[in-house]
Amino acid sequence: MDSDEGLAPAVRSILSTARERGGGDRVSVDARPLSTALARAEREGLVPVVAEIKPTSPTTDGEHAVDPVETAEAMVDGGAAALSVLTEPEHFGGTPETLRRVREAVDVPVLRKDFLLREEQLDTVAADLVLLIVRFLNDLEGMVTAARERGFQPLVEVHTEAEAERALAAGAELVGVNNRDLGRLEVDLATFERVGPAAGGSASLIAESGIETVADVRRMREAGADALLVGSALMDGDPRSNVRTLATAEQQ
Numbered sequence: 623m624d625s626d627e628g629l630a631p632a633v634r635s636i637l638s639t640a641r642e643r644g645g646g647d648r649v650s651v652d653a654r655p656l657s658t659a660l661a662r663a664e665r666e667g668l669v670p671v672v673a674e675i676k677p678t679s680p681t682t683d684g685e686h687a688v689d690p691v692e693t694a695e696a697m698v699d700g701g702a703a704a705l706s707v708l709t710e711p712e713h714f715g716g717t718p719e720t721l722r723r724v725r726e727a728v729d730v731p732v733l734r735k736d737f738l739l740r741e742e743q744l745d746t747v748a749a750d751l752v753l754l755i756v757r758f759l760n761d762l763e764g765m766v767t768a769a770r771e772r773g774f775q776p777l778v779e780v781h782t783e784a785e786a787e788r789a790l791a792a793g794a795e796l797v798g799v800n801n802r803d804l805g806r807l808e809v810d811l812a813t814f815e816r817v818g819p820a821a822g823g824s825a826s827l828i829a830e831s832g833i834e835t836v837a838d839v840r841r842m843r844e845a846g847a848d849a850l851l852v853g854s855a856l857m858d859g860d861p862r863s864n865v866r867t868l869a870t871a872e873q874q
Contacts, residue, residue, distance in 0.1 A: 628805050630806065633807075640710070640736075644743065645744065645746050646745050646746060650773055651749065651772055652773060653773050653774060654729070654750045655731070655750075656750065656751060659703045659730055660704075663701070663703040663849075667870075667872075668701050668870065669849075669850065670704075671849065671865055672702070672703065672704045672733060672828065672849055672850065673697040673702035673852060673856050673861070674705070674735065674853030675694060675708065675724065676714065676854060677690075677708065677715030688857070690707070690720045691723050691724060691727045695727060696860070697865050698728050700861065700862035701865055701869035701870070702865050703731075703849065704731040704732065704733065704751075704849075705731070705732045706733040706851060707721040707724050707733065707749075708720075718746050721747050722747055722748070725748065732749050732751070733752070734746075734749035734752045735753050736753060741764070744774065749774065752769050753779055754769065754776050755779045756779060756780050762788060763793065776794065776796065777796045777798050778798065780797060783817055786817055790823075790825060794825055795824070796825060797821040798851060799827060799828070800831050801831040801833075809831055826848045827846055827847055827848050828849045829842040829845075829847040829849075830851040833852050833868070834855040836867065836871040836874055839871035840871055840872065850868070852865075856868075
């Protein structure tokens, strides 16, 4: 793994606890294809939204005390093409059991959102996709391969053009460009506009973080986003209505 130098204290803390977590028995998954879900949303005239169930995070105030299954069902009813579920416990309030319950309740692809550093950590819970963050993985290609051997679809997250090149070299077919930097934890939608072209072409692009309004959705789509991963903006108020507003942004 790369050095923690330059990372925000909260990110260093997340990594410290992630290094201590192991796995379980080997997981084998018959994954629901994200590509199919994105194409279905497009056919229905919707912006493909990956809606995140986010109890809390180091960059938000307070917690969202919601039933994750009810929230997941509301998001799908609102037009979410896929879901993202946190399984990191100490900083995001997630659990593998929450993901298990959500995946059993819905029929859309579900992403496991966590900080995975070693192959054994893939063997925790069945999901359709797993997040792999380039900055934290020396053997990115090995983790991509290990994820696919279990049936997972790896979503490879990048923050820079150089990381995008690493992702493509490792065979990534799904690339997430995170608009939140890992140093100051500040969000800048221009990140996707800058990094996206370096990651596009052979991979589907997902814009992550900082997407809150219809204008944000349109901006990311115009920059080439095939889908949007949205968390905090959906958790306040009615998640069904919140998803519907963003998913229909190009109809408004």
